[in-house]
Amino acid sequence: MIQNNQARAAQEEQILPEAPLASADFDRDVHCILGLPFDRVSVEQAADQLRVAARDGRRCFFSTPNLNFAIACMDDPAFRNSVIQSDLSIADGMPLIWIAKALGIPLHERVAGSSLFQALRLADARRPVARLERPLKVYFFGGPPGVAEAASIRLNAEQSRIRCVGFNSPGFGSVAQMSDAKSIEHINRSGADFLVVALGAKKGQEWIKYNLPALQVPLVSHLGAVINFVAGTVSRAPGWLQKCGLEWVWRIKEEPKLWRRYWDDGAALLQLLATRVVPAMLARRKRPAKPEFDRAALAVRDEGDRIVLALSGAWGGENIDRLRPALKQLAASPAILVCIDLDGTDFVDSAVLALLMLLQGDCVAKARSLQLANPSPALRRLLRWHCADYLIEAAGHAA
Numbered sequence: 001m002i003q004n005n006q007a008r009a010a011q012e013e014q015i016l017p018e019a020p021l022a023s024a025d026f027d028r029d030v031h032c033i034l035g036l037p038f039d040r041v042s043v044e045q046a047a048d049q050l051r052v053a054a055r056d057g058r059r060c061f062f063s064t065p066n067l068n069f070a071i072a073c074m075d076d077p078a079f080r081n082s083v084i085q086s087d088l089s090i091a092d093g094m095p096l097i098w099i100a101k102a103l104g105i106p107l108h109e110r111v112a113g114s115s116l117f118q119a120l121r122l123a124d125a126r127r128p129v130a131r132l133e134r135p136l137k138v139y140f141f142g143g144p145p146g147v148a149e150a151a152s153i154r155l156n157a158e159q160s161r162i163r164c165v166g167f168n169s170p171g172f173g174s175v176a177q178m179s180d181a182k183s184i185e186h187i188n189r190s191g192a193d194f195l196v197v198a199l200g201a202k203k204g205q206e207w208i209k210y211n212l213p214a215l216q217v218p219l220v221s222h223l224g225a226v227i228n229f230v231a232g233t234v235s236r237a238p239g240w241l242q243k244c245g246l247e248w249v250w251r252i253k254e255e256p257k258l259w260r261r262y263w264d265d266g267a268a269l270l271q272l273l274a275t276r277v278v279p280a281m282l283a284r285r286k287r288p289a290k291p292e293f294d295r296a297a298l299a300v301r302d303e304g305d306r307i308v309l310a311l312s313g314a315w316g317g318e319n320i321d322r323l324r325p326a327l328k329q330l331a332a333s334p335a336i337l338v339c340i341d342l343d344g345t346d347f348v349d350s351a352v353l354a355l356l357m358l359l360q361g362d363c364v365a366k367a368r369s370l371q372l373a374n375p376s377p378a379l380r381r382l383l384r385w386h387c388a389d390y391l392i393e394a395a396g397h398a399a
Contacts, residue, residue, distance in 0.1 A: 024362040026327045030354035031105045034070040035387030037354035038091045047119040054193040054218050061220045064113035066093035071268045082205035084361035094245035105350045113223040121160045140167040142198035143227040151231035166190035175207050194219040198227045280385035293318035307335040312344035315352045331362050343374035353388050
């Protein structure tokens with residue numbers, strides 16, 4: 001068994017650089033909001049993670065889901081998987097923070113993609129992680145014609161901790177058409193630390209997933225508005241509007257065509273509040289007492305082609321550290337089918353749901369199947385209220 005584990009660890013070491021999305025990190029502090037996992041980080045904590053990854057040349061594909069992302073992901077499994085399989089997922093939207101507060105989820109700070117880029121751009125030299133030997137090198141891919149070039153010129157004309165080393169505005173076309181070998185080679189030869197993609201949320205996430213194995217850039221993210229903000233073609237809302245959740249009003253002023261998106265998102269949010277968030281909020285009063293978490297049990301059964309994690313009792317932040325090693329064992333197993341047997345499981349919280357999402361993303365990336373078996377009617381309702389019922393329905397098809 002020890003020999004097998006060592007061989008498996010060596011195999012994973014060889015695979016990780018080529019297929020970074022194939023191994024989930026179950027040590028992340030993540031929580032489920034509206035069916036997506038979000039890392040509990042501040043802007044500066046996220047910036048520090050990215051600086052370290054860039055310094056070490058370690059791949060970090062990070063996503064910045066907002067309310068529009070969350071709503072779109074409910075009907076688009078591929079889009080949802082692109083978020084779940086990210087190395088870092090940050091809450092870029094005040095409605096998500098408000099929902100987290102209503103549900104007692106410990107996400108207290110919005111981490112907008114543009115705020116994160118600005119934190120990297122204006123690094124505080126007093127922070128040890130921010131003391132890089134050289135500025136981050138960024139490559140802009142996408143945006144309206146001429147905007148990426150304008151962003152590059154403007155960025156390099158100022159004193160900051162980010163320098164632009166290349167740009168490409170591929171225009172309009174399919175993901176495959178915008179993924180030609182020449183474009184990917186140009187990105188790789190630039191020596192960029194950070195690839196900023198701006199192709200529209202769905203297409204941008206799809207483009208990243210499609211090209212990630214061929215890209216040699218450590219940091220990769222779709223940050224649609226950042227290129228416009230840096231170029232100065234669109235101005236960002238004042239800080240007080242951002243903090244009170246009214247940035248969308250400013251965005252409509254700057255880009256009137258966005259009004260339809262915000263109107264549709266607002267209508268969808270009202271429906272989600274009534275049918276998902278409020279029931280989940282009311283259910284908070286029934287959270288089990290600590291002794292019930294202490295009595296929770298788990299067991300892993302390796303059955304060859306199938307590996308089973310049997311859970312019983314209540315699972316949440318109180319005992320989640322007992323769950324992490326078991327999930328790592330499931331992810332490392334060569335079994336074709338991964339099964340979570342929930343018979344006797346009374347409760348799971350947002351942190352456990354988020355880890356199950358990471359496992360589901362891991363199974364999809366490895367073309368394996370994940371099955372959540374024997375959930376009680378109460379547990380089914382809980383998953384539905386958290387927009388995570390797809391975990392029961394998902395069969396873990398290949399990405």
